[in-house]
Amino acid sequence: MSKRISVKDLNVFYGDFKAVEDVTLDIAPRSVTAFIGPSGCGKSTFLRTLNRMHEVIPGARVEGDVLLDGDNLYGPGVDPVTVRSRIGMVFQRANPFPTMSIRDNVLAGVKLNNKRISSSDADDLVERSLRGANLWKEVKDRLQKPGSGLSGGQQQRLCIARAIAVEPEVILMDEPCSALDPISTMAIEDLIAELEKDYTVVIVTHNMQQAARVSERTAFFNIAGAGEPGRLIEYSDTTDIFNNPREKSTEDYVSGRFG
């Protein structure tokens, strides 16, 4: 179910402002790809264009193509709702629905796509998803309790369980650990390594060690200055980005000379 993403000549605009310019890259299935770069370089904006979540912001639009195994996300007649149900997203701050129990949170996406699900199927799916998110053991005795009662790291894993419950083809993560403590971060990173076996994972991170630990491929984004669009500077194997970068600005960034 894991699929390849091909981005061709993608430009992202907020109204008249060009936020990201001319990105072309290929993301392999069953791999973890990290996007790194200084704040405001457009990496989160670009990530959002991969499941059309940027359209939530008024005035945001793209030019160019994003192909999911050859199917254009921006083709005519493509509904963003369908795109998002196939390409899941995990956000910077954990956002379980506060009015739903842990169980209902996991099932939220499934109930959207397929309204009728038998109670025993639902039980199986909840267990499978929570196990997939390494959360089952911690919450199995309180599935009816509200999701907002969990710790930050547990909430984030609940969001991952919710995302994988719908069996998406790609999982996008927008700085999933930036609000978490080191122990919870480690739990999420272990989980990402697990997810890689079944899913195409794309992660935006400010933490370069994290990119080095979890990803095979890394894309470095940068901006020339305020008001300039973000650009993809370099995209290659993670080991090359960190040990043997081709571009001077990549080297400056990963060695901590700026950003």
Place this chain on the structure above:
Amino acid sequence: MSTNTLARRGSGRSSDKAFHLATLAAGCLILVVLFSVAAFLLVQSIPAFQAQAEEVTGGAGFWSYIWPIVIGTLIAAAIAMALATPVGIFVALFISHFAPRRLALGFGYLIDLLAAIPSVIYGAWGYIFLAPLLTTAYDWLAANLGWIPVFAGPASQTGRTMLTAGIVLAVMVLPIITALTREIFLQTPKLHEEAALAMGATQWEMIKMAVLPFARPGIISAAMLGLGRALGETMAIALVLSPGALTASLIQSGNQTIAAEIALNFPEAYNLRLSELIAAGLVLFVITLAVNMLARWVISRHKEFSGAN
């Protein structure tokens, strides 16, 4: 001897104290007013409760005098709420989540303006404009749905019926519900809206999943404020409704509400009649209080899932 540099100089402390006293006084004032109103109602209404049955208006005791107008009050408020709550929520959702920003702004002001119209004007509008307009509809209802007791004919030829009064009340309550729920809808965390959208929810599914559950306590509060207005509304009902005995049909003249009953009879009332009307006011006060307590209970029942933790 060096003086302690930490010791306080100047008058910062005393102004703090004055501010504290001012807030305390304001808080006490509310209690005093509330207590004096409640005491007034109780003391003044005692004669009505103690009077002989045949002395009271209607000649069968206070309770048989009051219960038809209690029912009338509840019917008028129920019609208003049944119409205004869903419409108000949809209007608020339209403004907060569907309308283009500029249109939403203008629309919001318009709704606020609707809330600023005095009730006597609503009453006049209902009496002169709306009631005659509705007579044909009432004739149709009586002819086609007359077998349902609430639409039993013959329909009023002036249109000054309970249903008209309820509709006027709904129009008056609508801006309250819309304005309040719109504020709540706008406060829905972006985080939760995006969570729903990112799973492939449509706009409406997102609203069901993230906005409405978040806004639920607010919707109940808004409805209760609206209900408070509908229960207590006096002028509009007094003008629109042609009052009479309690009847099941909503399209004949008849029925009465507590507030309108008090307003219409107060100028000529003295002694026991005055006491009766004040006792009717006490009953209205108790109903409103009960409604508010019920609302609080409903809201607190789901506290654990409110997202406040």
